[in-house]
Amino acid sequence: MATDQWIRLILEYGRFRKLFYLQIDDCKTTGNDWDEVLRNERINRRILPSYLTYLMETMVARGFAEYDPPRQTKSVLLYWRSPDEWAEALHSWASSIGSLNKIMTFYEITEPEIESSLSGMPIPLLRKAIAILAKTNRAQLIAIPGGEGVWFF
Structure with missing residues (x-):
């Protein structure tokens, strides 16, 4: 107990x-x-x-x-939020800022100009959330100059 x-x-x-x-x-x-x-x-x-x-x-x-x-x-x-919950929050956030069908860097997600629930999110957790979204065809991890990014659908 x-x-x-x-x-x-x-x-x-x-x-x-x-x-x-x-x-x-x-x-x-x-x-x-x-x-x-x-x-x-x-x-x-x-x-x-x-x-x-x-x-x-x-x-x-x-x-x-x-x-x-x-x-x-x-x-x-x-995991005070489960990876599945983080995936939903990530996709909802991307949708709310008009970033569907756009590529975003990890930095733009974890250090946005306007603070969000994703601010400061560790990269390993971000990767897990993206992998969950990728399984449901709502995001794709991509290589970009200088690092990695994610394309939201």
Whole structure:
């Protein structure tokens, strides 16, 4: 039960603060974005690295996170929105700004002139969302000069 509550708290806090990554080091150091959740100085308590490791393993096993970068267990990319939800948000956003049948760079999506729900989105998550849209023929990943882009349909 406590594990479920911790996972829910981490995901809700991540969504509220637009935090995409959680690392074991976040519970070892002060002054980071996760302090409010992982430590309580008033009562001299903090989450232990071993328990945070367990929480991260559980979130990965349940599909609420993935290890990023892959092949390590010290950092996770949080899915406070599922990749499917991000795909829908991405396509809706592209439609709302008139970018269907246009090519957009990853930079234009993750760092738009007018802030959006996609602002600051990590590239691995953006790639997953594009792959989901590609399976339903609503987007295509393409190579462009200087990097990659996406063509929305």
